[in-house]
Amino acid sequence: MSMKLKDLLQAPEVLGSGHRMCAGCGAPTVMKLMGMSLRGPTIVCNATGCLEVATTIYPYTAWKVPWIHVAFENVAAVASGIVEGINAMQEKGRYKQEHVDVIALGGDGGTFDIGFGALSGALERGHDFVYMVYDNGAYQNTGIQRSGATLPGQETTTSWAGKAEPGKRQRKKPIAEIVAAHRIPYVATVDPFHYRDFITKFRKALEVEGPAFIHAFSPCPRGWRSESSKTIELARLAVETGIHPLYEIIDGEQYIMSGPSKSLKELKPVDEFMKLQGQFKHLFTPQWEDFRKQVQQQITADWELLKKKCGVE
Amino acid sequence: MAATVKMTKPKGSIEGLTGDAAIAYALKQCDIDVLSAYPITPQTIIVEDYQRFFAEGQVKTKVIPVESEHSAMSACIGASAAGARVATASASAGLALMWEVLYCASGMRQPIVLAVANRALSAPINIHNDWSDSYGARDSGFIQMYCQSCQEAYDTTIMSFRIAENHNVLLPAMVCIDGFILSHNVERVELLPDEVVRDFVGVRVPVQPLDTDKPITMGPLCLTDYYFEFKEQEDKAMREVFKVYKDVEAEFQKVTGRSYGMYETYKTKDADIIMLTHSSPAGTAKAVVDALREQGEKVGVLRMKLFRPFPAAELAKELSSAKAVAVFEKCLSFGAPTNPLALEVRTALYDLPKKPMVTDFVVGLGGRDVPPATIVEGYNKTKQYLEKGKAPLYETLGVRK
Numbered sequence: 001m002s003m004k005l006k007d008l009l010q011a012p013e014v015l016g017s018g019h020r021m022c023a024g025c026g027a028p029t030v031m032k033l034m035g036m037s038l039r040g041p042t043i044v045c046n047a048t049g050c051l052e053v054a055t056t057i058y059p060y061t062a063w064k065v066p067w068i069h070v071a072f073e074n075v076a077a078v079a080s081g082i083v084e085g086i087n088a089m090q091e092k093g094r095y096k097q098e099h100v101d102v103i104a105l106g107g108d109g110g111t112f113d114i115g116f117g118a119l120s121g122a123l124e125r126g127h128d129f130v131y132m133v134y135d136n137g138a139y140q141n142t143g144i145q146r147s148g149a150t151l152p153g154q155e156t157t158t159s160w161a162g163k164a165e166p167g168k169r170q171r172k173k174p175i176a177e178i179v180a181a182h183r184i185p186y187v188a189t190v191d192p193f194h195y196r197d198f199i200t201k202f203r204k205a206l207e208v209e210g211p212a213f214i215h216a217f218s219p220c221p222r223g224w225r226s227e228s229s230k231t232i233e234l235a236r237l238a239v240e241t242g243i244h245p246l247y248e249i250i251d252g253e254q255y256i257m258s259g260p261s262k263s264l265k266e267l268k269p270v271d272e273f274m275k276l277q278g279q280f281k282h283l284f285t286p287q288w289e290d291f292r293k294q295v296q297q298q299i300t301a302d303w304e305l306l307k308k309k310c311g312v313e
Numbered sequence: 314m315a316a317t318v319k320m321t322k323p324k325g326s327i328e329g330l331t332g333d334a335a336i337a338y339a340l341k342q343c344d345i346d347v348l349s350a351y352p353i354t355p356q357t358i359i360v361e362d363y364q365r366f367f368a369e370g371q372v373k374t375k376v377i378p379v380e381s382e383h384s385a386m387s388a389c390i391g392a393s394a395a396g397a398r399v400a401t402a403s404a405s406a407g408l409a410l411m412w413e414v415l416y417c418a419s420g421m422r423q424p425i426v427l428a429v430a431n432r433a434l435s436a437p438i439n440i441h442n443d444w445s446d447s448y449g450a451r452d453s454g455f456i457q458m459y460c461q462s463c464q465e466a467y468d469t470t471i472m473s474f475r476i477a478e479n480h481n482v483l484l485p486a487m488v489c490i491d492g493f494i495l496s497h498n499v500e501r502v503e504l505l506p507d508e509v510v511r512d513f514v515g516v517r518v519p520v521q522p523l524d525t526d527k528p529i530t531m532g533p534l535c536l537t538d539y540y541f542e543f544k545e546q547e548d549k550a551m552r553e554v555f556k557v558y559k560d561v562e563a564e565f566q567k568v569t570g571r572s573y574g575m576y577e578t579y580k581t582k583d584a585d586i587i588m589l590t591h592s593s594p595a596g597t598a599k600a601v602v603d604a605l606r607e608q609g610e611k612v613g614v615l616r617m618k619l620f621r622p623f624p625a626a627e628l629a630k631e632l633s634s635a636k637a638v639a640v641f642e643k644c645l646s647f648g649a650p651t652n653p654l655a656l657e658v659r660t661a662l663y664d665l666p667k668k669p670m671v672t673d674f675v676v677g678l679g680g681r682d683v684p685p686a687t688i689v690e691g692y693n694k695t696k697q698y699l700e701k702g703k704a705p706l707y708e709t710l711g712v713r714k
């Protein structure tokens with residue numbers, strides 16, 4: 001496919017304007033890039049969360065493709081049903097399209113946590129669909145509660161920073177690797193700043209036979225207490241600091257570091273990412289100095305390990 | 314008993330089948346597009362049999378061996394939304410795990426057929442029959458039909474697609490059989506030839522499916538300004554079931570000679586006391602009625618089949634001339650004034666100028682046997698209460714106190 005910006009902008013929109021997501025929210029940009037990656041008729045399934053809630057308030061909808069939401073924890077199962085329902089009707093000669101791409105979208109809560117069982121089951125069964133998590137680091141829709149994707153040191157409304165606690169203490173689940181461990185054909189991490197990389201990978205995800213998984217980084221100015229103008233900058237910093245490195249995993253085995261991460265001489269300090277957000281403010285007080293260092297160490301160690309897996313020096 | 318009409322029946326085969334096997338066979342003949350299910354006793358045979366049809370290449374169905382019942386119903390909703398004919402099966406804990414998405418299936422107006430082999434709910438964990446599972450889901454927007462025989466389970470499964478998929482209805486449907494008592498019991502079942510079933514059920518014509526040529530948004534957020542209207546429509550659709558049910562049964566009777574009605578009456582015409590129940594206890598109650606009749610007792614049975622929607626008006630008419638209605642039900646509604654079946658029956662009778670007395674006997678929880686003696690005990694108690702002119706709201710029978 002053409003990666004010329006001019007051509008990409010010709011792609012029909014999947015999500016129209018007039019939705020009610022916050023100004024500066026990363027998710028609509030993630031959706032726009034997804035839309036630029038499509039190759040034909042597509043059905044989108046959406047788990048409960050900010051994206052679903054803010055794009056569809058009845059009787060309005062911002063979606064220009066067939067779209068379905070059923071519940072929070074089952075989007076992978078809903079997609080399984082759609083894929084197999086279409087397959088059955090095609091085999092019986094009752095379906096007009098020769099091929100329809102099915103995409104499941106979930107937030108980090110709907111993917112790392114409550115929907116993980118359904119996701120794992122769907123991956124194991126091997127349906128031909130693409131699952132994309134838009135990861136904004138918390139249950140934003142219900143008011144910024146911690147999730148399995150929340151970073152250590154991140155303050156949420158269920159992992160407060162206080163005299164005794166530095167926000168969430170636990171590490172973030174390495175979801176892409178966990179998914180890849182299912183040995184599915186294709187897993188990739190993407191970031192809205194690196195849009196060419198995003199579109200290339202999403203297109204690959206659509207093209208492989210069997211399940212593919214995309215882990216998209218998606219800043220949330222409301223929950224992160226960041227400037228709405230800093231969303232794309234935060235997306236860039238997430239890659240540059242190693243918070244969200246870009247890579248692919250083929251067949252659960254072959255790790256490939258993607259260009260934007262590969263070309264980094266060294267990581268920027270995580271501080272640069274954190275400083276732009278109110279949710280990490282407390283980490284810059286003397287009390288949590290050590291904790292912040294530990295977070296940096298963990299990110300650095302994860303990065304080194306990833307480089308090794310990707311065979312990058 | 315099925316009402317029989319003299320006619321030349323299509324030549325099918327006669328088999329000895331369990332209730333589960335009969336349902337599995339019906340699903341096979343209905344040419345479903347997707348079966349998405351998870352095993353749980355006593356429903357498992359349905360899934361196992363169906364997977365065997367699949368393995369032998371006898372069905373063109375996509376069978377999705379999901380990782381949970383929640384996903385089973387979710388995948389059904391997805392497939393149905395795409396326009397496919399879909400079915401699943403469950404019981405007890407499995408049905409409980411589906412709870413959230415039962416309401417999504419009906420709220421999204423997907424005509425999914427769900428076979429339930431009724432089983433008690435944990436704790437304590439118990440694999441045997443009572444009706445707590447599907448009674449708990451009575452407000453979920455599913456049509457509920459309770460069967461008394463394997464033949465009826467087979468016939469009802471076939472009819473359920475026609476009822477659920479009818480465009481005036483578009484609601485999911487539960488076909489319920491008593492766990493083990495019917496699910497695992499071999500009975501004589503007359504099977505219809507494949508082409509007869511195929512012609513009867515036809516091909517599903519979906520309304521507003523997910524269509525890439527005509528994109529629609531399904532399952533949106535819907536708040537104070539429109540949610541209520543969706544529910545109003547759902548309720549209206551449920552009320553449409555009465556007519557559609559009758560029409561479908563009439564058509565089925567033409568083809569097979571068999572029909573069951575929304576309920577069945579047995580020797581109720583001159584009965585002073587009508588015993589009201591459904592599923593397997595109804596068979597026992599009929600045998601008890603035969604014995605009591607020989608002793609000169611004026612007693613009959615009303616066997617419910619359609620529980621959702623509840624045919625209250627017809628029932629009131631049917632029961633109005635009795636002195637008492639003795640309800641036997643396999644469910645306890647903790648803390649409620651009375652239990653689900655009696656609650657509905659009392660409501661149905663409330664507006665009658667002369668109301669029969671209603672007694673409510675909770676029996677057979679966790680598969681506790683409901684022998685004729687238990688039914689007789691309920692009958693005798695009802696007689697005594699009639700003499701006294703007063704009855705408790707409910708009581709349990711056949712349990713250590």
Ligand SMILES: Cc1ncc(C[n+]2csc(CCOP(=O)(O)OP(=O)(O)O)c2C)c(N)n1
Pocket residue numbers: 048049050051072073106107108109110111136138139140141142147
């Ligand atoms: C079974 C269930 N539990 C809880 C909720 C409440 N709930 C709705 S959205 C949501 C959080 C969504 O978080 P995430 O998946 O990260 O998406 P985001 O809103 O952050 O984009 C929660 C907890 C629900 N709808 N269903």
Ligand code: SF4
Pocket residue numbers: 020021022024025026027050051054136140141219220221222223
């Ligand atoms: S709360 Fe966050 S994720 Fe949700 S719409 Fe607003 S910015 Fe986007």
Ligand SMILES: [Mg+2]
Pocket residue numbers: 107108109134135136137138139140141
């Ligand atoms: Mg989130």
